Amino acid sequence: MASIYKRGKTWTANILVTVDGQRKRKTKSGFLTKTQANKWAISVEEQKNTGKLPYSKKLFKDEYWSWYTIFKEPHIDENTKSWYLATYRLICDNWSDMKMSDVSVKELQLLINQYAENHVKSSVTHIKNMIGAFCRYAVDEGMLAKDISRNIVVASKKQGSNRDSKFLEHDQFLKLIELANEQNDITSKMILTACYSGCRYSEIAALNANDFDFKNNTITVNKSWSLQEKAVKKPKTNTSNRIIDMPTSFMNIAKGWNMSGNYSFQSTTGYPMTDNACNKKLAWLLEKLGAKQIKMHGLRHTHASYLLANDVDIQYVSERLGHAGVDITMKVYAHLMKEKRFKEKDKTIRLLQNL
Structure with missing residues (x-):
């Protein structure tokens, strides 16, 4: 819910957003009219609802690693660990500077497409699922606006061995x-x-x-x-x-x-x-x-x-x-x-x- 009020001769608007899992107020001042302030507030709400509002400035790779070591590593077998670690290496190699606020469905699809160039479909699916599990956690914790893995298409040019x-x-x-x-x-x-x-x-x-x-x-x-x-x-x-x-x-x-x-x-x-x-x-x-x-x-x-x-x-x-x-x-x-x-x-x- 936006809050709009007059401060001196100009109008100010602030709106509650979630950044890095914490609720904060995004504020902007200097609007000449209340209508302008209200338009800005509506625009921010729209960005929140469509996932375009930056939710976290932290690095994707760091948050993934933190999630893995706390919630996954202590409870899974060695074979499953190898897939989480392979996913982490892929993220580090390709998204070393990618912030949580910058990831998108398009960026993830490009990453999956690149991995699929030299891996069979079952392996690509594993990687997509690992990233997807983290994304759902990130949404719950307010680090992402939406699950960017939901509509990812998994395919591969490399054929697996015949059954x-x-x-x-x-x-x-x-x-x-x-x-x-x-x-x-x-x-x-x-x-x-x-x-x-x-x-x-x-x-x-x-x-x-x-x-x-x-x-x-x-x-x-x-x-x-x-x-x-x-x-x-x-x-x-x-x-x-x-x-x-x-x-x-x-x-x-x-x-x-x-x-x-x-x-x-x-x-x-x-x-x-x-x-x-x-x-x-x-x-x-x-x-x-x-x-x-x-x-x-x-x-x-x-x-x-x-x-x-x-x-x-x-x-x-x-x-x-x-x-x-x-x-x-x-x-x-x-x-x-x-x-x-x-x-x-x-x-x-x-x-x-x-x-």
Whole structure:
């Protein structure tokens, strides 16, 4: 609400605004008439409502870093931290002198477009989401007039790897299991466990002897290994806590493994074997088989694809993988769901034609 009053022979107008999270009065004097003062006040109100009024003179990069260190860093895992830090580096490299009052939808779109030149769409989306989370906080704290990330368009000229290239064909999968079983090194045992369980590397690395139930043929997943911190952490999500049913054939093999250390797959360092070591061994095995190259996480995709292709219920597969919901499973394996839909359509037509 504007306040307009006469001071001597001229008129003064002031209006309440929020700057750096604090309510202040913006004042201007020297108007010859009350009408002029009122017009100025209306103009400032308009700027407030359209986000054109400067809300903070602080640097965008400094406020982002402050927000990250206080509200995010203490509560997130290392993988998520890496995205916040990548976003901060991008801001520092391109907006080193950008003030909170100067950022706009246009400036952010240009930044996102630039990043998209050399990064796949999923990475661009991560960056946009990190900046968006900060912008919403800045709006709540009165540092920005509006969320400048809301209408940002995410695209990319760089193509990501094809979903089909992330998992093995069924015959390659079976041959890999056979060859891995013939090896006696720790990384091969981790690869074999990934094939049969569909677990993430971080989940396999955190396993210890108590997680293997040889009576009920199950593996309990209730923790995750952080490579960066060299420590056991909580699983990725609450639904990652699960008990996985395992085939007797695998459990009979695992019975013969030495799991006397703190971890089932412990190296000479006293820590689990690294994902890099696992990926190197997996590359060697796949090269020996003449199969396409995938990473350890690709075994998780292969495991799920194998089950879904053999008509295992998607709800069960989702629970087995520890997904937060079946919608995530359907999104990740949409290519298989599309193939299954065509098969189900053909089966439906055949049934109806026999009526």
